Amino acid sequence: MIAQLRSTVLRWTGALPVLSVVLLALTWGRSLPAALVAVVSCFLAGAVLAAVHHAEVIAHRVGEPFGSLVLAVAVTIIEVALIVTLMADGGDSSSALARDTVFAAVMITCNGIVGLSLLVGALKRRVAVFNAEGTGAALATVTTLAGLSLVLPRFTTSGSEAQFSPPQLIFAALAALVLYGMFVTTQTVRHRDYFLPVTASGRVIDTEDHADPPSSRIAMISLVLLALALIAVVGLAKAVSPTIESGVAAAGLPSSVVGIVIALLVLLPETIAAVRAARRDRVQTSLNLGLGSAMASIGLTIPAVAAASVWLAGPLELGLGPTHMVLLTLTVVVGTLTVVPGRATPLQGGIHLALLAAYIVLAVSP
Template identity: 45%
Template sequence: MSVKGATPASSVIFPGLAVALVAIVTATHYDFTPSASGLVFAAVLLVILFGTVFAAVHHAEVIAHEIGEPFGTLLLTLAVTVIEVALIATIMLGDKAAPALARDTVFAVVMIVCNGLVGICIFIGGLRYREQDVLVSGANLYLSVLFTMATITLVLPNYTLTSPGPVYSAVQLGFVSVVTILLYAVFLYTQTTRHRDYFVGAAAGFSDDDVRLPPAKMALSVGLLLLALLAVVLLAKKFSLVVDAGVAATGAPPAVAGVLVALLILLPESVAALSAARANDLQKSINLALGSSLATIGMTIPAVAVAAYVLDKQLVLGLDAQGTVLLVLTFVLSMLTFGTGRTNILFGLVHMVVFAIFLFLLFVP
């Protein structure tokens, strides 16, 4: 997505359409049901929702280009995380109980990002440039925090004694939520202040020839970003009903709902990461990809935990044995991929194969 030139009409139209749809649904008290008219509503909702998410990420990119790296990547990640928390909380805490949705979505994000997105970015970059460089120091910080967060939120709940797995007791969940927030906060301080140079590749930052955005365009992007995020949050309830109906109608396994939520929120950011890889800025791709995983665990789990506690809902976090094996494999593979600071197409292909295995096992466990 380009951040230069005139503002794309779609980035203005879709937030407006989303607000209009929210107003119509609210005024008419529309309640989605699986029917012919419901199918039309679902199609309209998905088109508007996807368009609005893309618009939100576009405006986040405009602002990110203005403020530079790594703050720009951080802003993109936080914008997507707001959408993710809204969708997960709405579906999980809705009328139909889905206590494992947060786990399924977080696990799906880790697999999509660390295997699917990272693999495709490395593979595409390797095809065009043979090898690409990443900063080992920054990748190590990403992976150390990510591995710790993923283990204490997705694996450890299976082995605690206070409550039978795969759930934490209220005290344990509160402690883990505080720890993940603390880890993520210190990571952000490290990324943006203490060791900013660990995350900024040679292609990042402003050159002397870069042109700053006019204040009016900057203000427009800020306003439309906030409007788009608000619209997505307000449409999350209807989206949850459509997802539930679709999963029930197709007979898909419950974990597919988490994958759909993850795909929706990651699609625009994935486009930005792929564009960066094609432009030989793999470091930005990795910042976007691994940053998404960290933000998902560091912000989503505590937010959903608070909602579950307030509304007295059970939160299932522990993965089964199959998911744990895939998670450990992802950890080991990521360390090998980023350990030398240079990547090639074979690293990318291996990550893509692991992601294909994850998708296959969803339907043929």
């Protein structure tokens, strides 16, 4: 057992998160030269791969849907901390940061992760099969949270344009927490079987068909290393963001592109984990990751920024613009049509990816 623990820690997946956090501490708040940016980028990529590895170890130990929930919540908590920190430093210029980040996460997860997972799963087995009840419940929760938090502020009259009044913001925060809590209870306790992978015949797969699960001690080590890797991913992404910002500005692109790039980096661990699950015929696990991440992003971010708005000086803009509302509506409609049959062809995956591409193109050229 001691040798097994030592092997786990000394492997690159154990050493790299620790080294990445050390590098983050050494570079935090400093202006980085080009050579150091390249080094940081390499460690960032390694931390992403390490995070995926440790998330899969934990998922193998606790089983589905707990495994995908661990990764989604861990990434989102660190993402929320980053958003609040940036809002505290940015003042009025960061008033729309929470909205832009959450919407970017919704589009990347609901169209990027879901689309890639369906495409990979369908290309492997001709048809990607998943549980319509569980996936439909997740999509309905994401839709409700997005509508209450990102659409309604554009149409209310009590607050300023695109902003909630204080009572409305409190309601949105409480509704987000309650709905997210109810979904997690449904996913992990009352209707856990709705979120387990299924076979083409509809049989629920409640066990894994490969090696025995790791020990509790190994899983705890992976949990710690996962947290370190995710901290490194978010922190190093923030460290290279000035270089990204200067590159975006030099290319004459809108500043919102920076948020998309950072969101893509932060969500990369979940994307890789979802694609790997789809390749193993666990499309339901992939959808749990994608929709669960979107839900956690809204359900945890909105209450966090609502609480932070008490001491943040700048305004808090949550309402989406017309273009983004159209994209959100298309995502919900297409997602509903994808979920209802409980199976999808490569076409459905391609449609979701086309919506993500439209979002990115319109962000580059509004």
